[in-house]
Amino acid sequence: MTLTTFLINLLTALVMGVLIGLERQITQHPAGLRTNALVAVGAAMFMSITPLIGFETSPTRIASYIISGIGFLAGGVILKEGINVRGLNTAATLWCTAAIGTLAGTGHVAYAATGTGVILIIHLLLKPCSDWIDNWAKGREGENHYRLRVIATAQNEDLVRSIILRLINSQNRMTAQGISVFKADKEEEFEVVADIMSRGNQDKEMQDVITRLRIDTGVSLASWKQVQSKDP
Known part of the structure; x- marks a missing residue:
């Protein structure tokens, strides 16, 4: 892997992480712009290790370590307030952002961009649907x-x-x-x-x-x- 390729992969991960984080920041969630950008870039750098050392280490093994490691980070944004649990969507978003960074780190720019688009669609389009369903369910009993x-x-x-x-x-x-x-x-x-x-x-x-x-x-x-x- 050349330095140019490394920079392209890193910038791709950064842009995708910023796009996801921007939506989270606007909607005032615990993990916003910087957190998602760092997760994506970090995952991309980890995935760049394999080609840099000559493919002596399996890329899938590094990806599995990223999946395990992001679980600890995601656990930090899950909050329990009384009997309510908050932060599950934020934790899931961090997990998805790590996957985007992993794709970008292996040079799959188009796949990383597609994944980012799907994540943004989920947040921007499905949230109003989810809120409507909650309101409808709660309103049935008068x-x-x-x-x-x-x-x-x-x-x-x-x-x-x-x-x-x-x-x-x-x-x-x-x-x-x-x-x-x-x-x-x-x-x-x-x-x-x-x-x-x-x-x-x-x-x-x-x-x-x-x-x-x-x-x-x-x-x-x-x-x-x-x-x-x-x-x-």
């Missing part, structure tokens, strides 16, 4: 009403209320209809009751709100239940 109950220490009243509102507002299909604050049985505690309306079943999201609230210092009780509209 309107649901929930009541959230939290007991915490008095000095954390403002913090707890702001967290509740932020968590509810972060859910696209949930709306806070009212928040009331009462004196709890213990002198140093207060009780917050929030009435929430949702489109479709949001049991999973409600449990996630509870899990997040229980993490905070000062919250001694956090629970939710599904209620009828305008329940006392």
Whole structure:
């Protein structure tokens, strides 16, 4: 492999990685422009080792090491928030970007470009379809009403209320209809009751709100239940 060929392969991997990373950066995902570019270029450099040393090492063996290694990197972008898992699409994208870099590193420019196009189509066209399916599935059951109950220490009243509102507002299909604050049985505690309306079943999201609230210092009780509209 000449230096010119090496540079062409590296630039191909860089361009493909940047294209994939640009879409990720615009949509504000953890692994964006630089991460995807580095993954693609790194994979291309690894695949360039074989021709540089005279094909003494099997290219498929190096590719298998890249596949294994990218698994550790992808694992770092998968986050667990309560009962929700985020970052799976980002991890899968890094895995695909490594494959693009592997193709570019072996000089298969047309195949690398085709693979990049398919990845971008998946992100740009299938995401709206996926969102529509999620909204349709959640909307089949109509309107649901929930009541959230939290007991915490008095000095954390403002913090707890702001967290509740932020968590509810972060859910696209949930709306806070009212928040009331009462004196709890213990002198140093207060009780917050929030009435929430949702489109479709949001049991999973409600449990996630509870899990997040229980993490905070000062919250001694956090629970939710599904209620009828305008329940006392």
